Amino acid sequence: xxxLVQFLVAKIILLVLASTFVHCYDPNPLQDxxxxxxxxxxxxxxxxxxxxxxxVTANDFFYSGLNIPGNTSNRLGASVTDVDVRRxxxxxxxxxxxxRLDFAPGGQLPPHIHPRAxxxxxxxxxxxxxxxxxxxxxxxxxxSKILYPGDVFAFPIGLVQFHANTGKTHAVxxxxxxxxxxxxxxxxxxxxxxxxxxxxxxxxxxxxxxxNIVRHVQRVFSSEGxxxx
Numbered sequence: 001x002x003x004l005v006q007f008l009v010a011k012i013i014l015l016v017l018a019s020t021f022v023h024c025y026d027p028n029p030l031q032d033x034x035x036x037x038x039x040x041x042x043x044x045x046x047x048x049x050x051x052x053x054x055x056v057t058a059n060d061f062f063y064s065g066l067n068i069p070g071n072t073s074n075r076l077g078a079s080v081t082d083v084d085v086r087r088x089x090x091x092x093x094x095x096x097x098x099x100r101l102d103f104a105p106g107g108q109l110p111p112h113i114h115p116r117a118x119x120x121x122x123x124x125x126x127x128x129x130x131x132x133x134x135x136x137x138x139x140x141x142x143x144s145k146i147l148y149p150g151d152v153f154a155f156p157i158g159l160v161q162f163h164a165n166t167g168k169t170h171a172v173x174x175x176x177x178x179x180x181x182x183x184x185x186x187x188x189x190x191x192x193x194x195x196x197x198x199x200x201x202x203x204x205x206x207x208x209x210x211x212n213i214v215r216h217v218q219r220v221f222s223s224e225g226x227x228x229x
Contacts, residue, residue, distance in 0.1 A: 031050075031053075031093075032053075033053075033056065033061075033090055033092075033093070033094075034048070034050040034051075034092050034093045035050065035051040035053075035056050035060045035061075035089045035090045035092060036048035036049065036050070036051070036085055036089040036090075036091075036092035037049050037050070037051040037089060048085065048089075048092045050092075051089070056090075060088070060089050060090040061088060061090035061091075062088065063083050063087050063088050065081070066081060066083065066098075066100045066174075068081075069102050069170075069172075070100060070101075070102035071102075072102050072103065072104040072107055072170075073104075076107060076108055076109070076110065077103065077104035077105075077106055077107025077108065077165070078101070078102060078103045078104070078107040078108055078109050078163075078165075079101075079102040080099055080100070080101055080102075080109065081099060081100040081102075082097065082099045083097060083098045083099060083100075084097035084099075084180055084181050084182070085097070085180040085181050086181075091180040092180055093180070094180060095178055095179060095180060096176065096177070096178060096179070096180065097117075097176070097177050097179060097180055097181065097182060098174065098175065098176050098177075099174070099175045099176075099177075100172065100173075100174060100175075101121070101163065101172065101173040101174070101175055102170070102171075102172055103126065103128065103163070103164070103165035103170065103171040103172070103173075104165065104170060105165055105167065105168055105169060105170070106164075106165060107164070107165045107171075108162065108163060108164035108165065109162060109163040109164075110162060110186060110187070110188055111160050111161070111162045111186070111187045111188070112160070112161065112162070112184055112185060112186040112187060113158060113159065113160055113161070113184070113185040113187070114155070114157065114158070114161075114177060114179075114182040114183060114184055114185075115157075115158055115182075115183045115185060116157070116179045116181065116182050116183050117157055117177040117178045117179035117182030117183075118154065118155060118156055118157040118177065118178050119154070119155040119161070119175055119176065119177045119178075119182070120152060120153070120154045120155070120175070120176050121147075121152065121153055121155075121163070121173045121174065121175045121176075122150075122151075122152050122173060122174045122175075122176075123147045123148060123149055123150065123151050123152075123171070123172075123173045124149060124172045124173060124174060125149055125169075125170065125171055125172040126149070126165060126167045126169050126170055126171025126172060127146060127147070127148055127165065127166055127167030127169075127171060128146070128147045128163055128164065128165060128166070128167075128171055128173060129144065129145075129146050129147075129162075129163075129164045129165075129166045130144065130145060130147055130153050130155075130161070130162065130163045130164075131143055131144025131145065131161065131162060132144075132155045132156065132159045132160060132161040132162075133159060133160045133161075134159060135159065146166065147173075157178075160187065188217075188221055189221055191203065192214070192217045192218045192220070192221040192222070193218070193221030193222045195222075197218050197222060200214040200215050200218060203218075
């Protein structure tokens with residue numbers, strides 16, 4: 001009996017160790033940097049080819065232009081100037097990106113999701129109403145604040161969020177995300193502007209709307225893209 005118990009204990013320990021080894025990984029980059037570049041026959045990391053380290057320059061980590069106001073002459077009265085791995089190739093594997101958010105009076109970034117990153121914003125100018133909604137696990141609770149210059153607000157990954165200028169002047173904010181390419185899913189564009197379009201009868205039932213209203217909204221969203229610059 002004693003031998004059987006020792007055998008079972010040893011087996012359990014081996015299973016635990018095997019499970020630990022399987023789930024262990026190093027989440028950090030294993031090189032100083034991996035500047036993204038186009039081409040083949042190079043190391044492929046995070047969906048990008050790495051530039052030859054000997055050819056990397058300071059410009060690979062540089063972008064100029066966030067001082068320039070975005071164009072808010074659109075239906076939403078807002079503009080997003082993203083600075084992600086597409087504009088700074090040196091961001092590849094670094095897990096960060098930044099953006100300038102511009103809002104005309106009454107302008108807004110409507111409800112949307114960043115599927116791959118949490119976000120934090122800093123208001124530089126004007127007044128913004130911001131918020132996010134929790135999942136069904138937390139009863140779709142709304143967390144919102146009115147922000148003024150110097151105020152900071154954080155948004156958890158994957159939750160529906162919004163930003164709106166509730167002041168009388170132009171508003172500017174800086175947003176930082178924890179991903180080199182956080183992605184964005186505007187709720188309206190995804191639901192009413194998909195390609196191809198979702199059956200309007202399905203959406204009419206889902207949102208308790210008249211099917212003709214759904215068709216009208218689909219025409220609006222399918223003719224416009226999201227306002228990332």
